[in-house]
Amino acid sequence: MYRSNGAFRVTALCVGIAVLYLPILVLIGYSFNASPLVSVWGGFSTVWYAQLLQHRSLLDAALLSLRIAFTASSAAVVLGTLAAIALVRFSRFPGRFLLTGMVTAPLVMPEVITGITQLLLFVSQLQTFSWPHRGFLTIVLAHVTFCIAYVTVTVRSRLQSADRSLEEAAMDLGAGPTRAFIEITLPLIAPAILASWLLSFTLSLDDLVISSFVAGPATNTLPMLIYSKVRLGISPVINALASIIIAIIGTCVIAAGWLMRRADQRRELEMREAERANAAPAPPGGGEPPPLALRSPS
């Protein structure tokens, strides 16, 4: 490590973190403000949280959004993982170029464009095949499309860094390629799959623009309802709702991150110990075998 300016570093980090977190903290603070005006502090109160429970439409919309997010992220994880496997493991196949483009493009495509094009697809298909009617299904299909991109990017990088020699070793020991993949590589990429499910879930839960296009007139997701309420200014009930959502998501992400890091560290430790045990010369005169060495059938 070489010398670097400590004061500058700390300042940059503090400014950055303050910029990112101040608005969220202010929002949470205001959700406990008894006064509905942001300019007046009316004392601590949970009145807006109590009011939240009486908003039937908000609760219905929240439930619908959760159902959409669960369905869409689960489907996206399956399709996105398959795409990642295809792109990493099969070096040449017809459509590879197309698939590469289609899993990266949604990451940068402006949502308004994706929303319009998908709505036009659904409307045209409804005209031709009388299916699908706009609502739950069309929102799920649209969300799966952009979630696949995030899943593929995440799983792909993990799969690329996964050690293939382990899988090859399993195949040398007689496991078929499918079994070797399921027993060796799948556990290795499981953290990435879990992370991308969580990411898809939160992205789907948050999506306003694409949902607004493909939802149809009768369906209202939570972000659509929130948007229609906050477009006209600050709403204390939404402050309370936002605080709850941010608290739940924040807790889940931190917990998942912590669990994944621990699992990774444990796996790394086991691998290192196994390696050390294998590399160490056999102790003369039959000493105790190292604790994590692979036991050979004697």
Added chain:
Amino acid sequence: MKRSLNPWRWLIILPPLLFLLIFFLVPFFYTLKISFADSVIRIPPFTDIFARTASHHLRLTLSLASYRRLLTDHLYALAYLYSLRLALCSTLICLALGYPIAYAIARSRRSTQNILLLIIILPFWTSFLLRVYALEAIIANGGLLNTVLLRLGLISHPLVIMYTDLAMYIGIVYSYLPFMVLPLFATLEKLDPTLLEAAADLGSPPWRAFLDVTLPLSVPGIVAGSMLVFIPAVGEFVIPSLLGGPGNLMIGRVLWDEFFSNHDWPTASVVAIAFLVLLVAPIAIYQHISGRQIEG
């Protein structure tokens, strides 16, 4: 060298490929088709471009009315330029703010790095819509910033930030900052510290070493981060509609209004296609070419 393609492989390749074809690529062809239709008042609000004539021939009617509108109505050209300018400036501000942050994280200890990265990523996980809304409580006329400044006596009238371009800059920079920091961090972290030591040994002062070594080597991160901020920012809808002025010309908002308020689907399709051709396509081609140069 050609390995036989195992038919089982298609079980892995086909589901995502077909899904994305149908729900991502095909929609663009529908959009292209509808861009040649005329706007009419019915459901759906556009004419069929294919029609069967009395003698059972298929007749193709292409209307260029929407394309003509795009070219003659200055609103759209203005909206493009306005959106490009706003997105470009916000990207530069993001870069100026994000570079020191990424640099500071990259120069931290390994264990600190992970925690700092989590802190930077966490807001990205929480709701985008709610974070934009959260800004309102700070910059509104009766918001926290004005209340504090008025109480301190630093200003006598509340600053008008809300519903101006400045509010949109703040919104974009605040929302997209993590997208700038992460790719920058990824390249800065890979930077070989011995290069800087070598520069120092050869007599470069730190700022010179930064300009000659660090900055040129972090160009890939700068490009990647700028793309991730610039492209979505040009088409941004939530920020201009919540924080921007009522008449702001961000293209995402214009498109939205064309669709939901004017119900002019063909014009919206043309605007979307022009947007794609003028913005996304050049960037995709550029990335493809530069990607190829790196690979080969």
